[in-house]
Amino acid sequence: MDKIKFATIWLAGCSGCHMSFLDLDEFLIDLADLVDVVYSPVGCDLKDYPEGVDVCLVEGAVANEDNLELIYQVRRRTQTLIAFGDCAVTANVPAMRNMLREGAKPVLERGYLELADENPHLPHAPGIVPELLDRVLPVHEVVPIDIFMPGCPPSADRIRATLEPLLQGQQPAMVGRDMIKFG
Amino acid sequence: MAVKTLKIDDIDVAIEAGATLLQAAQEAGVPIPKLCAMKGISSIGACRLCLVEVEGINKLLPACVTEVAEGMVVHTQTPKLQEYRRMTVELIFAEGNHVCSICVANGNCELQDVAIEVGMDHSRFTYRFPDRGVDLSHPSFGIDHNRCILCTRCVRVCDEVEGAHVWDVANRGAACYIVSGLNQPWGEVSACTSCGKCVDACPTGAIFRKGETTGEKQRDRDKFAFLSTAREKREWTR
Numbered sequence: 266m267d268k269i270k271f272a273t274i275w276l277a278g279c280s281g282c283h284m285s286f287l288d289l290d291e292f293l294i295d296l297a298d299l300v301d302v303v304y305s306p307v308g309c310d311l312k313d314y315p316e317g318v319d320v321c322l323v324e325g326a327v328a329n330e331d332n333l334e335l336i337y338q339v340r341r342r343t344q345t346l347i348a349f350g351d352c353a354v355t356a357n358v359p360a361m362r363n364m365l366r367e368g369a370k371p372v373l374e375r376g377y378l379e380l381a382d383e384n385p386h387l388p389h390a391p392g393i394v395p396e397l398l399d400r401v402l403p404v405h406e407v408v409p410i411d412i413f414m415p416g417c418p419p420s421a422d423r424i425r426a427t428l429e430p431l432l433q434g435q436q437p438a439m440v441g442r443d444m445i446k447f448g
Numbered sequence: 449m450a451v452k453t454l455k456i457d458d459i460d461v462a463i464e465a466g467a468t469l470l471q472a473a474q475e476a477g478v479p480i481p482k483l484c485a486m487k488g489i490s491s492i493g494a495c496r497l498c499l500v501e502v503e504g505i506n507k508l509l510p511a512c513v514t515e516v517a518e519g520m521v522v523h524t525q526t527p528k529l530q531e532y533r534r535m536t537v538e539l540i541f542a543e544g545n546h547v548c549s550i551c552v553a554n555g556n557c558e559l560q561d562v563a564i565e566v567g568m569d570h571s572r573f574t575y576r577f578p579d580r581g582v583d584l585s586h587p588s589f590g591i592d593h594n595r596c597i598l599c600t601r602c603v604r605v606c607d608e609v610e611g612a613h614v615w616d617v618a619n620r621g622a623a624c625y626i627v628s629g630l631n632q633p634w635g636e637v638s639a640c641t642s643c644g645k646c647v648d649a650c651p652t653g654a655i656f657r658k659g660e661t662t663g664e665k666q667r668d669r670d671k672f673a674f675l676s677t678a679r680e681k682r683e684w685t686r
Contacts, residue, residue: 351549354570355541363577364545364594405570413569417549445569447560448548448663 269432270319271300273308273349274339276332277359277401278325281418282350283307286322288421299432316342320431322349322424323410326356327402331395340408345431348410349424351417351447353403360401369397413439415447454520461516469511469522470498480524481533481562483540483651484599485512488672489608495599496536497562500524508532534566542573543622545580545594546652552665553653559597580625585635588642589657593625596654602626602646609675614640626654645671 275283287307289296302308303315314335321343327333340346351357365371378385388394404410414427423444430437439445450465454472461476468491473480483495493510500511503521508529511522523529540546540559548554580593603615603626614637618627629637646655648667656665674686 348570355547356575357547357549360575360577361545361547363575364579366579403570403575406574410570415569439569440567442564445567446555446564448551448554 269300270303270315270317271296271308272302272304272314272318272321272339272343273306274304274314274321274323274325274335275306276323276325276336276353276404277328278350278352279358280306280324282322282324282352282416285350285416285418285421286424289425290421292421292425296428296432314338314342318343320345320347320428322347322414323353323404324349326352326359327398327404327407328359329395329397333398333407336404336408345411346404346408347412347414347427348404349414350419351415353410354405354413354415355447356401356403357417360403363400368399373397412437413445415445417448452516452518452520454516454518454522456522457524463516465516467516469500469502469509469514469516469520472516473500473511473522473524478524479565480511481565482512483558483562483597484601486601486605486649486669486672488674488676489601489604489649492600492604495540495597497533499529499532501526501529530566534568535572537563537566537568538571538573540597541568542571542575543578544596545575545577547594550662551595551653552656552660552662553595554663556663556665556667557653558651576622578622583628583634584658585633586640586642587635587658589634589644589647589655591626591628591634591655592653594654595652596626597652598624598626599651600626601649601651602655605645605649605672609672610641610643610645612639612641612643615646648672 303318304311321339323346327336348354352359362372373387377387416423427437451462452465453462456473456476456478459476461472463472463475470480470485480498482498485491491512493513498511499508501523502509548560582592584590606615607613614628616627618625618631628634647657648671653665678684
């Protein structure tokens with residue numbers, strides 16, 4: 266049997282979920298026997314998301330045009346998409362700017378103009394720096410999600426308990442405090 | 449003492465007349481999710497989580513304010529109720545700004561617990577991100593309206609147990625919020641005795657002690673049951 270094609274992506278999040286993934290410790294060695302890591306900010310150095318991915322963990326909310334483009338591509342090319350952590354599931358801290366209304370303007374102005382020590386200016390480099398979206402969205406409001414794994418971050422145990430059944434071709438049971446507690 | 453007998457999820461229960469379905473369910477060991485009900489204060493049926501089905505009655509009834517009746521047959525876990533409860537919890541999350549990861553009550557929050565109980569792994573409803581305030585004018589406590597679910601436990605505990613009635617509810621619908629005094633900053637309300645009962649009563653991280661950071665909120669939820677027993681039955685120890 267071919268190895269499972271496994272990927273992870275990092276949208277608007279702090280990378281804490283990926284750090285928690287690395288906390289899988291020895292299980293990473295078992296995992297490496299079962300999967301081919303075809304795309305991941307922590308697991309390989311490939312730059313393009315390939316076709317025919319079996320499982321992908323999505324960390325982070327959808328906050329900018331780059332996130333949006335990537336998640337559409339990932340959804341088209343992936344069988345099982347997992348919202349990985351609270352930012353992916355609820356949009357969490359990145360979405361707190363949604364409370365300020367008026368799109369991304371208030372945060373950009375605060376960060377790049379009001380708090381600038383010198384040379385205050387708004388970043389604008391089309392094609393290089395992705396523009397922020399007006400609202401930060403949880404991933405399932407952009408593309409369909411197959412499995413939700415909340416947590417900030419999800420513990421290594423929770424990640425393992427989600428991945429192990431999938432590797433055996435079964436669905437994980439996302440119930441109970443160990444699996445779905447937010448925060 | 450008149451006793452009523454009824455069936456809750458196929459369990460026979462006998463309980464004194466005047467008791468509520470929620471009390472009867474607790475007696476029978478049947479868990480019913482709840483947020484606004486708390487031992488030691490009055491019940492108002494605000495959160496709608498404790499809705500149950502009673503055979504022969506067409507509508508769903510909140511267990512916390514429905515009195516037991518002879519021969520009632522009650523169901524607490526039908527698929528319809530489970531679906532409604534999960535929707536209710538998702539709506540509560542979508543209504544406010546509940547960011548568990550940076551909340552004082554993370555890991556010690558009844559809303560978080562209820563989300564787990566009803567199996568909520570995400571919200572199907574779009575988050576509103578309302579523009580709500582935080583009042584830090586009180587020297588010892590703060591209220592973060594972003595995390596308030598309008599259960600009014602603070603209102604009831606302050607009125608009924610402390611007798612100060614610092615809290616009340618202003619406005620209606622989506623604009624509804626908890627006010628202190630005559631809609632004054634909490635720190636300027638002279639009626640407040642700084643007893644902290646509202647902090648203990650709050651199911652979420654909305655009312656907290658200053659200086660507490662993420663996941664540090666402690667509370668004494670049994671205080672009110674103890675106080676009401678103490679006052680009614682003169683039992684002053686626990």
